[in-house]
Amino acid sequence: MDVSIERKDEARVDDGRRDPNTCPSCGSHYRDDELEASLRICPQCGHHFPMRVRERIDSLADPDTFEEEAADLRSSDPLDFFDLRPYRERLAEAELETGLGEAMVIGSALLDGHPCELTVMDFAFMGGSMGSVVGEKFSRACESAAERSVPLISVTASGGARMQEGILSLMQLPKTVSAVEDLYDAGGAMFSVMAHPTTAGVLASFASLGDVIVAEPGALLAFTGPRVVQQTTKERLPDDFGLAESNLRFGHVDAIVPRPELKPYLGRLLRLFSHDR
């Protein structure tokens, strides 16, 4: 997988902007509470800022209905991986910075009164990369959804597989795909919401297998990101390369749903798939 866990930092350098509350699209600057109140959408131009996992859950689940599952799972370091720093140190730092145990949170919830299973990724935790824990959590969520006969709603934001777990992280592709297939064989449904960015190993596995797939406006949805495509092929990239809008045009997603409309949209899907008469 080619997408860097460091992308977050690089983007800042590329833009010459270091403040996460400055809109990369129109340059407007906001206080954190302003962005919090607007679902992290730029009131000026509609740019969707990255959304942290707790905020995302609050924006989708009915109040006080989310019950987290498998919160205690943590990555081991099966390879004793060491690049410029040990993997264990990076993990500890990510946990400290984000307050999360891993890049994905799963649990049961009600959405517009409909029971569902939620899996939500957070790009702030090591670039939302998928290692053993993310794969395990997602698979458990599929099992939980099948057991309770409720649809699974997946929200992804990921740079791809986590390099520090080597081949084990690549194996999370077949693992999560197998879990989705088990869910489908049990009669379950899955809706995939692709937030910025949904790339590489996550796009090449469970995220692309939803019964319905929607994207957030402006999200990068690509197996290989623009920088690597440009470097490898020297091709001229279209301006909207890999963006949600381009993916819609080429037929890879069902709709682009702006954040304020996401909950009602998913509520409608849950009603349609509920088999109630």
Added chain:
Amino acid sequence: MTAEDQLLKLRERVARLRSLSLLGGASVSRDLERFQKQIEQLEAAPTLTGEQIWHSVELARHESRPYTLDYVERIVDDWVELHGDRNRADDPAIVAGLGRFNGRTVALVGHQKGRDIKERKYRNFGMAHPEGYRKAMRIMRLADRHRFPVLTLIDTPGAWPGVAAEQHGQGGTLARSHALMAQLTVPIVSCIIGEGGSGGASAIGLADRVLMQENAIYSVITPEGCAAILWRDAGQAQKAAAAFKPDAAHCLELGIVDAIVPEPPGGAQNDFDEAAQLLAESIEQELSEIEDEPGTALRRQRRAKFRSMGVFAPVV
């Protein structure tokens, strides 16, 4: 996890399976044999140093290494290559077809690299577009319909990272190729015969039995890609490879592959015929073990096998 830990875990699994032997049927004893075989291979395999791992990377990419069609020529009779994804194009980076393997009809799918500059370009260095994976899926569906076992040979640096590939749905196609393999009810045996690079490799590697040649590599990213990102210098590829351990011995230790296929002395490039014979023997052994199992049981076990991959722990 060290090799010793892994050995300990395997031994525990064997002990657990042994204690079940009064209850279990043939499939348990087969698992037992398999784990026992893994233990023996692990005990025989020396712990590789960074340099040895890099040697493996070099051999896996050796320009004289046998490719998919070299093996097809030697181990499959009555080969009929099939072309095109019935949708848009035929991708020469993946070959697919039907043939007879030790007397039975099989469907075979594999990445194909080129030998000289012209052919390398034609085969796109074994890096397939979505069209290639759609062709692979078409042949696998055909095999499922007619109850032909599926063999896949994996040899790619990765799926092609190009503008058209993205526009034609590279990510989603790889996802659906994984998914199709999780659905098949015919036996599937895969072997990594060179480079097993990222999602483009695993997309045709979701098999009942996964083999790996002695000097093949299987990894989440190329050593150069990993080095460029984590070390910010593609020149550190050797260090990256030593860190993420893509060699066969480590893949066996981690339970990613079921067995290692031996190569002729010095590597498969030294003797195509012997390499092919050794490969055919390993495939035959795995295939004959699983081909009489009911399809739905196979599928269930296949998914359960991948479902169990990963190393994690509850927080203490």
